[in-house]
Amino acid sequence: MNVLLAGVLPPFTLNLWQDIQVILSYDFMRQALLAGTCLSIVAGLIGYFVVLRHQTFAGESLSDVAFTGALGGVVLGINPFLSLLVTTIAVALIMGGLGERLRGRDIAIGTVLAWVLGLGALFLSLFTTHVSGTGTGFSGVTILFGNILGTSPEQVRSIALISAGITLVLLLIARPLLFASLDPSVATARGVPVRALGLGFMVLLAITVSQATLAVGALLVFALLLLPAAIAYHIIHSPFAALILAAGLAVLFTWLGIAIGFYTGYPSSVCISLLAFVSYVVIVGGSSSIRQIFRMKILSM
Amino acid sequence: MLSVFADTPTFSWDLLADVQLLFHYRFMQNAYLAGTLVALAAGMIGYFMVLRNQSFAGHSLANVGFAGATGAVLFGIPSVIGLFIAGLLAAVGIQTLNSAARQTRQSDIAVGAILTASLALGFLFVHLSPAQYASNVYTVLFGNVLGISDADVTTIVWSTLVLIGVLLFMARPLFFASIDPDVAAAHGVPVRGLALAFLSLLALEVAIAVQIVGVLLIFSLLVTPAAIAQEVTTRPLVAVSVAMILALLFTWAGLLAGYILPYPVGFFISTFAFGTYVVVRGGRLIRAHNRHRSSATTTGNTL
Numbered sequence: 001m002n003v004l005l006a007g008v009l010p011p012f013t014l015n016l017w018q019d020i021q022v023i024l025s026y027d028f029m030r031q032a033l034l035a036g037t038c039l040s041i042v043a044g045l046i047g048y049f050v051v052l053r054h055q056t057f058a059g060e061s062l063s064d065v066a067f068t069g070a071l072g073g074v075v076l077g078i079n080p081f082l083s084l085l086v087t088t089i090a091v092a093l094i095m096g097g098l099g100e101r102l103r104g105r106d107i108a109i110g111t112v113l114a115w116v117l118g119l120g121a122l123f124l125s126l127f128t129t130h131v132s133g134t135g136t137g138f139s140g141v142t143i144l145f146g147n148i149l150g151t152s153p154e155q156v157r158s159i160a161l162i163s164a165g166i167t168l169v170l171l172l173i174a175r176p177l178l179f180a181s182l183d184p185s186v187a188t189a190r191g192v193p194v195r196a197l198g199l200g201f202m203v204l205l206a207i208t209v210s211q212a213t214l215a216v217g218a219l220l221v222f223a224l225l226l227l228p229a230a231i232a233y234h235i236i237h238s239p240f241a242a243l244i245l246a247a248g249l250a251v252l253f254t255w256l257g258i259a260i261g262f263y264t265g266y267p268s269s270v271c272i273s274l275l276a277f278v279s280y281v282v283i284v285g286g287s288s289s290i291r292q293i294f295r296m297k298i299l300s301m
Numbered sequence: 302m303l304s305v306f307a308d309t310p311t312f313s314w315d316l317l318a319d320v321q322l323l324f325h326y327r328f329m330q331n332a333y334l335a336g337t338l339v340a341l342a343a344g345m346i347g348y349f350m351v352l353r354n355q356s357f358a359g360h361s362l363a364n365v366g367f368a369g370a371t372g373a374v375l376f377g378i379p380s381v382i383g384l385f386i387a388g389l390l391a392a393v394g395i396q397t398l399n400s401a402a403r404q405t406r407q408s409d410i411a412v413g414a415i416l417t418a419s420l421a422l423g424f425l426f427v428h429l430s431p432a433q434y435a436s437n438v439y440t441v442l443f444g445n446v447l448g449i450s451d452a453d454v455t456t457i458v459w460s461t462l463v464l465i466g467v468l469l470f471m472a473r474p475l476f477f478a479s480i481d482p483d484v485a486a487a488h489g490v491p492v493r494g495l496a497l498a499f500l501s502l503l504a505l506e507v508a509i510a511v512q513i514v515g516v517l518l519i520f521s522l523l524v525t526p527a528a529i530a531q532e533v534t535t536r537p538l539v540a541v542s543v544a545m546i547l548a549l550l551f552t553w554a555g556l557l558a559g560y561i562l563p564y565p566v567g568f569f570i571s572t573f574a575f576g577t578y579v580v581v582r583g584g585r586l587i588r589a590h591n592r593h594r595s596s597a598t599t600t601g602n603t604l
Contacts, residue, residue, distance in 0.1 A: 051410060054409055056357065056409040056410060056412070056413040057356070057357040057360070057409055057413075059413075060357070060360070060413060060416065106354055106356045106357060107351055107354075107356055107524065107528045107531070108528075109356070110356035110357070110359070110360060110520070110524040110525075110528070111524055111525050111528050111574075111575060111578050112575075113360065113520070114518070114520050114521030114524055114525055114571050114574065114575065115521065115525075115571050115572065115574070115575035117517045117518055117520065117521065117567075117571065118518060118521060118567055118568045118569075118570070118571025118572055118575070119568065119571075119572075120517070121442075121515070121517065121518060121565045121567045121568045121571075122564055122565060122568040124565075125564060125565050125568075126564075219417070219420045219421060219424060222413070222416070222417055222420075223417045223421070226410065226413045226414065226417060227414060227417060230410045230413075230414065233410075266425065266428065267424060267425070267428055269421070269424065270421045270422075270424050270425045270428070273417050273418070273420070273421035274418065274421050274422070274425075276417070277414055277417055277418040277421070280414050281398070281414070284398060284401050285401050288400075288401040
């Protein structure tokens, strides 16, 4: 797809307004930007809680689970989205049920993940032997790395609907969820249903990951989930400001990444992820070196 | 790969003949030799990984192998070297980001950030490589146990020996630093140096193992045997031995099953491992439940 585009595309000019108009004149770009924006907002918001609750590993695992679920659906002849949704929600509930204790949880997640990946290998081999001629492993690559420029209008519509729903639910439970994430024992004492909130959050995470994985691939989902939220968490202490910053950064990375991908011909998921990663490194590295300089100044005074 | 399986003889009840048939082929000998070495090293290093709560780091370093292998093809260097360089860079990156970040508990974020970057780079390398390479992605992700040459076996033997040697050499301080980092640091143990060395060893193991089980499934040899060992015993030496033996058994059984049935070896290895984990964990839960109930009835009787 990108090869096809490279020949037709107008070059990048310094007239930014005109560039934006050129980008928006393509149907697939409008759809990609729309889908990307919806997904980014949800991923930024959910991602902040993922970071806060130290569930990065769980989030990453769920996108791998989505990969296996989608392949399994194709092999067994079920609607891939349905099988993906059911698998991710089931695994998310198991992970949530493993409890809030960090130590045993990571090992259990890892063990489940290892097996799910093994299942993925089986499905992929079944898939490639059943559907010969598509090129071995190539569709697996598409699910892993996705193609945001290939989203169809129906996909955009369902992404927008699901994203709006998730955002609404998340905003409704934001306050108690924050409380339960920051201090579970005090929250329990105050009568906040910590366990139910944890399970509910895992279901939201599972729905987000599964709808996004089909549209943009597991790589991009995880990048948008983790990196903007990690930056926000690093900069701002106030939770609500950090939530807004995380969503804003996610949208910004997506727009810039899609635009860069548009002009350079590289896959946009790669552009978005690398852009987010470089920003994270610069911000974390920059702030820590600034802190060191401050400390040295204080010491020398 | 599948066509090779199609005309291999079927399983019979004459076990000796089966074993002879199994090792009749050179590629099966190589597969078993390489698999044994990889499994032993994985069981050992996996124990420390679980002990140090670095399952996520192990999973990520395995995925970093994807960028390493695809990058090696793109730049025309041997894949083991590419894998190891990528793993080393990732280990250093995780360590640096961890110390730069504000909180002490951010290790999962640093690991995740490195994972994202390496997946993106891996995909970029695939994108830049010649088109026919896309089909080889499957091999990188899930391994190709039948494609192990004699030269590969030599590489695997030497690097596994180095890996196990270094790990044995630093086992005691590493164990100390893993159990109680603060006390270890106070005793002058170089905790951060050990952490970096450990991540590098993990990267080396991944680089060795990718040929056999692939980047996605080396993780099941690392985490599951160690997780089972931790369920069974609390004594470190016993646990390491249990993890190594289990990893070995899963690998042998997986190779055998992959030889008889036309499905990927990695699937069998991870399924055997996960099945054992579920049985062991479930058994322990039931026993704990029974003990709880019997103690409840005895207290009831004494009252």
